[in-house]
Amino acid sequence: MAQAMKIAIVDDEQDMRQSISQWLALSGYDTETFASAEDALKVLGADYPGIVISDIKMPGMDGMQFLKKLMGNDSALPVIMITGHGDVPMAVEAMRVGAFDFLEKPFNPDRMSELAKRATGARRLTMDNRALRRELSDGTQIMKKLIGASPVMERLKEDILDLGQADGHVLIDGETGTGKTLVAHALHAVGSRAGKRFVLVSCAALEEDALSKRLFGPMLPEDAQLPAVEEARGGTLVLEDIEALSDTMQARLLSVINEQGTPAETRIVAISNLQEAGRTSEDVLRPDLFYRLAALRITVPPLRMRGEDILTLFTRLSEQFAEEYGCEAPKVSAQEAAQLLQAPWPGNVRQLINIAERAVLQSRRGSGTIASLLMSDHEEMQPVMTTEGKPLKEYVEAFERMLIDNTMRRHKGSIASVMDELCLPRRTLNEKMAKYGLQRADYL
Template sequence: MPETMKIAIIDDEQDMRQSISQWLALSGYDTETFASAEEALKVIGADYPGLVVCDIKMPGMDGMTLLKRLMSMDSALPVIMITGHGDVPMAVEAMRIGAYDFMEKPFNPERMTDLAKRAAQARRLTLDNRTLRRELSDGTVLIRKLIGTSPVMERLREDILDLAQADGHVLIDGETGTGKSLVAHALHACGPRAGKTFLTLSCAAYGEDDLAAKLFGPPPEGTTLPAVEEARGGTLCLEDIEALPTTLQARLLTFINEQQGDVPELRIIAICNQQEPDKTCEDSMRPDLFYRLAAMQIVVPPLRQRGEDILTLFNRFAEQFSEEYGCEAPQVSAKEAAQLLQAPWPGNVRQLINTAERAVLQSRRGGGSIVSLLLDESEEMGQAITTEGKPLKEYVEAFERMLIDNTMRRHKGSIASVMEELSLPRRTLNEKMAKYGLSRSDYL
C-alpha cells in the first residue's frame, strides 16, 4: 500500500478514536484522528489521499451531514460509517447517499481491516485514474514524458509544439512501441483544443459494419453519438488507420471535405501501425485520403536512432520497477551499456520497458545479466544483438553520462557525495554535467 494512503478517523469519543487508530496503524495504515466533523473538514477535501471512517452520531455536525458534505466535494471518496445498535436503517440511508460501507458496534477488528483494505484499493484506483486524466490533458506533462536529449527527440518535441498550434489533420507514423499514442495526446493537449474532447477509436478493433456505426452512425445501442459527432470541437484519434476499410475511407474523406471554414470543426489525428514488410501507410490508403491526412505528418523515431537516450530510459524504467518490487536497481556495466546502445530494439520503447523489468527481477534474485536478457530477446525475435558499430567515443560518453546520472540520483543531488564516489574534482564534475545537460536541481 502506498505511503500516502491515509485513513481519517472521526469520532467524538476519544477511546474509540484511539482504539480504531491503533488497530489500523498496526495494519500498516497512516491514520489521523478528529474529534468532530468540523475539525475534519478543515483537512479532508477533494482528492484526499485516503479514506474516512466516521461515527454517525456526534454532537454538532453529525455523521450523516458530514457524509453529504464529503460526497458533494468528492463522490468517489470511500466513507465507512460506524453505527450503534439499532441504527441500521440510518446506515442503509448512508449507503444510499454514497457511503462505502458501515460497521455496527461492537465491530470485529478483522472486518474493519478488510473493509479498509478494499476501500483503500478503490481509492488508489480512483486517484490514479484522476492523475492519468490530468496528465493526458496537460501538454507540458506529456512533453516531459517524451524523455531524451537526442537530436531526433528534440526535433520530435518541436514538431509536436508546432503542429499542435496548426489545427489541421495529422498523420502519425512510426514503428510499433515508439509512443505514437502519447504523441497524439500531446498534439491535442498542447493546442487550442486542449480541454475539449479527445476521443480514440481503433480501426482494427471492429468489423466494417460496427466500425461504420461507431464512426458515422447510427450509433450502436448504449451509445449516444457516433464518434465524428461526439468529438466535434475536439480531436478524434483514429488508431490503426491502415485497417480502415476502403468504403469507410471514402466516407471519411467526404466528411473531411464537407467541414466548413478554414479551421475544421473536428481535428483528426490518424495513427498508422503498418507492420507488413515492404509496405507503407500510403500503400494501405486511398491516395486522396492519405494526402489530406499527411499534409501534416509526424514520424516517431525508433529507439535504435536515439543514441544515449536508450541508457537514460533504461535507468528511469529500472528505477521505477525497483521501487515497485522493493529492491535495488541493477548497476549497468560498461559492457552492458554498450550492448544496450547496440541492440536493434525491434519492439522499441515497449521492449526496453520489458527488458528493464526483467533486469530488476533477475537482480532481485541475485543472478543473470542484462547481456543475457538481450541475447534471449534477440533469439526470440530473430534479430542480431548488434547493429552497425558506433565510434568508441560515443560509447564512452554515453556510459560516462549514465554513470554520473545514476550516481546523482542515488545521492539525491549531493555534489560532495558524487565527487567522492566517482573520484572527480568539483570543476571536472561541473564541466561533465554541463556537457551532458545534467542539472543538480533535477535530482533534489
C-alpha cells in the same frame, strides 16, 4: 510511491470516535477524528486522500446531510455510515445517495476493518486515476516522459510543440513500439484542448460492428458511454491503428470530419502502425481521408536512430524496475553500452523496456549479461564489437556520459562524492559535464 490512505471518523460521541480510531490504527490506518460534520467539512475536500466513517445520527448537521455535502464535493469519496438498531431504512437511503456501505450498531470490528480495506482500495484507485489524468493533461510533465536529447528527439519535441498549438487533424506514424500513443497524449497536453476530453479508440481491437457502434453509435440506453465522436466533442479523438478501418468506416469518418467545418470542433489524431514492408498509410486509406488526416504529420523516430538516448532510457528504466523489485540496478560496462547502442531494436522502446526489466531480474539473481538478453531477442545477431558501425570515440563518449549521469543521480548532485567515485579532479569533471550538457542543478 502510493499515497497513504487516511480515515476520517465523524461522531459526536467521544468514546465511539476513540474506539474506532484505536481499532483502525491497530490495523495500520492513519486516522483523524471529528466531533461534528461541520468540523469535518473544513478538512474533507474534493481530493481527500482517504475515506470517511460517519455516524448517521448527530446533532446539528446529521449524517444524511453530511453525506449529501460530501457527495456534492466528490461523488467518488467512499463514505461508510454507522447506524443504530432500527435505522436500516435510513441506511438504505444513504446507499441510494452514494454511501459506500453501512455498519449497524453494535458492529463487529473485523467487519469494519474489512469495509475500510475495500473502501480505501477503491479510493486509492480513484486517486491514481485522477493523478494520471492530471499528468496526461500537463504538457510540462508529459514532455518529460519523452526522454532523450538526440537530434531526432529534439526535432520530435519541437514538432509536438508546434503542431500542438495548431488546430488541424494529425497523422502520427512510425514503427511499432516507438511511443506514438505517448506523442498523441503530448500533442493534446501542450495545445489549447488540454483541459478537454481525450478519447482513445483502437481500430484494430474491435470487430467492425462493435467499432462502428463505439465510434459513431447509436448507443443503447443501458450503455455507459457516448459514441467516441460525441464523447470527444471539443477535445481530441485518437484513433490507433487507423489502417484497420474498412472502406465503409473510412467513409463515415470522412463525413464526420467534413461536417465539423474549419476550425475542427474535435481534433482527430490518427496513429498508423503499419508493419508490412513497403506499405504506408497512404496506400491503405482512401485519398480524401488520408489528405484530411495528414495535413499535419509526425513520424516518431525508431530507437536505433536515437544514439545515446538508448543508454539514457536503459538506465532510467532499469532504475525504475530495480526500485520496483527492491534490488540494485545492474551496472553497464563499456562493452555492454556499445552492444546496447549497436543492437537493431526492431521492437523499439517497447523492446528496450523488456530488456531493462529482464536485466534487473537476472542481476538480482546474480547471473546473466545484457549481451545474452540481446542475443536471445535476436538469435541471428552476431557478437557486437565496438569497432563496428561507429568510430570507437563515439562509443567511449556515450559510455562516459552515461557513467557521469548515473553517478551524479546516485549521489544526488554531490560533486565531491562523484569526484571520489570516478577518481576525477574537479576541473576534469566540470569540463566533461559541460561537454555532455549535464548540469548539477538537475540532480539536486
